[in-house]
Amino acid sequence: MKPLDWRTELQALRDFSALIGADSLLTQAAGGNTSLKDGDTLWIKASGTWLAHARERDIMVPVRMAPLLDAVANAQPEAEQAQLFTLSDQSPSGLRPSIETTVHALMPQRVVAHVHCVDTIALAVREDAMPILQDRLRGLNWAYVPYRRPGLPLALGIAEHRQRRPDVIVLGNHGLVVAAETVADTAALLSRVKRLLTQDARLAPAGDAEALSKLAGDNYWLPASDVAHAVAMDAASAAMAVGGSLYPDHVIFLGVGSVAAGVGETADDVAVRLGTAPVEILFPGKGVLMRRDATPAADAMARCLADVIARVPEGAPLRYLTNEENLELTNWDAEKYRQKLDAMVPSATRGIF
Known part of the structure; x- marks a missing residue:
């Protein structure tokens, strides 16, 4: 590419980001991230922002890669704080870079897309995923990384495969990374992998809104998507x-x-039994209810849960996150920052009883 062509590619990346951000089977809410390298500068989606908003909002943040990669190589705590390496003079938004910035920086390809592809996750949560992936991804340069906490631990897991320079990485209990030298090639590769990993979804009856209305009380209502009931x-x-x-x-x-x-x-009975009001409650045979203060991302994740699990065959051996892994996420400052930003996003219109 010509030296200044990165500006055209950056616009192409925004268009690509908006496209995959609008597909709930690829990304949900603020999940997923994309990036483009221009010399030592990594342009990456800001933490807590939505890929779907890439065209109308300035969600890309420039980061200096060399000092960030040095911090990773030396296992310095700063490697977990990508905002310390932001080129602030080129980033008036003041947003933090994605929590996956180290992952993108370590990938040698110029363009990287990390998505929470529903079809991929439906395989990546299975203990028997490897033989299925080996069959479906035959002929591609791919790698599998067992679950590690997003951020630096995940980046180090990916770095173990760096010598092979994989173009496709399946992340255990997490999602998918694809990479290439141009936005167009990355988009084509993502489309191909998504097609190769497509899973059949079990069909389920529609939720029973009338029955749910009698169970909701004052603190719960229907989810934004009817799919969530499945x-x-x-x-x-x-x-x-x-x-x-x-x-x-x-x-x-x-x-x-x-x-x-x-x-x-x-819903009130469940809250009393647990001593707290869950964000989502499943009512077997009736559907689900969401707490009224549930954020847009919570609604998106309620649908994601239904989409993922419908693609996991009955009886498949599942690998759940451990108690320690759950605690790593709930006590992590980077994720608390995403939660804070999500609470500022206007809620979608939903059914009110």
Whole structure:
């Protein structure tokens, strides 16, 4: 590419980001991130922003790569604070770079896209994922990284494969990374991998809004998407959901694991039983309810849960996040920052009883 062509590529990256951000099967709410390298400068999506807003909002932040990579190589605490390496004179928004900045910086390719692809996650949460991935991704230069906390631990896991320069990385209990030298090639590769990893989804009846209205009380209402009900309308899906947390963004925006109401319980009954009001409650055979103060990201993750679990075959061996891994996420400053930004996003219009 010509030296100044990066500006054209950056606009192409914004268009690509908005496109994948609008696809709930690829990204949800503030999840996922994209980047472009221009010499020593890494342009990366800001933490807590939505890829879907890439065209109308300035969500890309410039970061100095050389000192960031030095911090990673020396295992310095600063490596977990990418905002320390932001080129502030070129970033008037004051937003922090993505919590995955180290991942993008360590990838040698010029363009990197990290997505929370539903079809990929449905495989990446399975203990028997490897043989399936080996079959479906045959012919591609790909790698698998078992679950590590997003940020520096994940980046170091990816760095172990750096010599092979994989173009596709499946992240255990997390998602997908694809990379290439141009935005167009990255988009084409993402489309190909998504197609190769497509899973059939179990069908489930629609949620029962009338029954849910009688259970909601004053503190709960319907989710933004009717698709979210599917996780409670299928017995196999509900059983998987209450088993624990399957991926990081669920923990951040919905809490640890999932909660199901018992027979005859209302939303208020569940809150009393638990001593706290869960963000989402599953009512088997009826659907789900969301706490009225649930953020847009929580709504997006409620749908994501239903989409992912519907693509996991009944009886498949699942690998849930451990208690320690859940605590790592809930006590991490970088994720608290994302939660703070998410609380500022206007809520979507929903059904009110």
